[in-house]
Amino acid sequence: MQARLSAKTLACRRGDRVLFRGLDLYVESGTALHITGANGVGKTSLLRILAGLLTPFAGEVSHDGDIGLLDERPALDPELPLAKALQFWAALDGAQDLREIAQRLNLIDLINVPVRYLSTGQRKRAALARLLGQQAPIWLLDEPLSGLDEASRGLVEQLTKEHVAGGGLCVIASLQPLAIEGLQRLALEEFAQ
């Protein structure tokens, strides 16, 4: 399936400050876009606008294909064991084998541990498991590398590559550099006011 995400002359306002203006963006299947910019330049807001969770101050967004969002909130019930917390989303998404996904993300030993006992990095990997299970062609990743150790960072890059190679598209807001071939870059500061 061809996935596509595009935005025309986007502007974003938070409070009485316009963060960016006149931003055009077009991403299609098989591409990954890295959004860079210092803290507070509006990376998270841009991703939320692209996801349709935030109304842009101006401009419009359109997309073909489902959207999966990974941000700093894992959306997993803290008191449930990881397997059960993931199972809730798997049931909604009709995901296939949770075990396989957990294996892939090195979560298999943690599957019976309540989510609130997981460390920051483990929680991030758990959120990635949720994202993988969703099987959405459009990935919006907000700081996917923060809080992760070196091995896990490599895993995120690997998963992103595979997702893009499999016909998906990916928009990543990250302060850290990403080792992904063919990665396009968008410096949000250029659109700042």
Next chain:
Amino acid sequence: MMRALLRRDLLQFFPFAGGGGAALPLLFFVAVAMLYPFAVGPDPNMLARTGGGVVWIAALLAAILPLERLVARDIELGTFDQLRLRGVSDEAMMAVRMVAHWLSFGPLLLLATFPAAALLKIEGEPLRLLLLGLVAGTPGLAAVGLMIASLTASLRAAGAALSGLLLIPLSLPILIFGAGALARGDIATLGFTAAISLALVAITPFAAGAAIRAAREG
């Protein structure tokens, strides 16, 4: 989809479900009924005359105890955002939550009314009116509770105090007609309780949905 949501919500809010839902509102309800005779004295006539009103107030307060975690928690966890991305409307989320909220305290409250009524010397026809009134009124209390919880969810500092304040005007009609039926001994008054309850149940998913949408933009 809706069934999975309801299952999760019930697991979260139903006491004894093991998902963190608290039995506190229920204990609170029985505790009020237990303490009241100690406070006003054991005169059976006096208890029977005023007990119904006390049960109503206890029910009302028990309904707002779980409000703080009813909506704010899932906003913080990002659950509502993730559901939104999967095409679930905010109104549907709130409708499901309203049902789950009522199921988590309504039926148990009705059961707890029996020991409470025994402690307050309410029996026969007044007990029947009290139970029917609670059946008619608790869905409205659940609706009001959810409306308040969603409106105050993004106001971190306000919390419980503001919830209590908002509850007074919103729940007053239910209380007047619900407890009023006991004073008048007239079942027809419960029709008003049910009507107000229904109206609140009907508008709450939209009001609460709009509230969490606004919280998302904030």
